[in-house]
């Protein structure tokens with residue numbers, strides 16, 4: 001119901017005025033009652049409010065799920081590697097200091113954090129086989145013939161060992177949330193490592209932390225990460 005409310009509010013606000021800032025819902029609404037394929041003369045599929053609601057729900061669910069999986073993996077890898085954690089904390093102390101919280105504007109200067117996240121994405125890609133793709137026509141790639149309408153699974157888990165490739169997929173089916181996803185992950189992780197020390201329970205050592213993954217369409221940690229945050233900034237009110 002909340003989704004219909006959001007759509008209604010946007011429709012009301014859009015009526016009769018040129019908004020300067022158009023958000024995702026505005027863009028989706030501009031497709032309302034349009035054929036999904038403009039070349040389809042019979043207009044078989046028309047985008048209605050229910051489709052828009054489903055797409056918004058999909059985007060929110062995908063954004064939350066992927067970002068959470070990445071954050072949990074990176075934090076686990078940081079805890080497993082105390083040397084990396086110390087270097088990251090040093091970078092945060094230099095760029096941000098110890099008397100304020102990390103803000104989005106600081107992210108551009110946190111280059112080591114960026115490297116740590118990229119390495120973790122290489123080791124633990126969120127979708128090890130990406131999302132199944134389908135070939136639109138007969139095609140030969142690197143000598144392999146793929147007939148039209150074949151389902152293609154791309155084994156990014158193996159490809160990730162190639163330093164030239166990235167973990168968000170690529171081409172027209174690549175991840176549209178790349179910028180939002182990376183910004184969210186960077187900001188949350190920067191704050192988690194800057195504000196807290198992370199202690200493992202029951203005298204566990206960093207090396208004891210499991211790196212098993214649950215293999216489905218996405219690959220989260222097999223066991224949830226259990227660690228105790230201990231506040232480390234001098235001003236407890238921050």
Ligand code: HEM
Nearest residue numbers: 062063066067126127130131168169170173174175177181
């Ligand atoms: C760090 C976080 C994220 C990672 C690692 C990630 C990764 C991926 C990957 C690997 C794919 C499959 C690409 C392919 O099959 O070629 C994908 C697709 C997709 N992602 Fe993300 N993603 C992230 C964040 C987000 C966010 C924040 C959103 C939405 C706001 C989003 C929306 C989508 C959608 C809609 C697709 C399907 C695209 C299509 O099939 O055309 N993702 N993502």
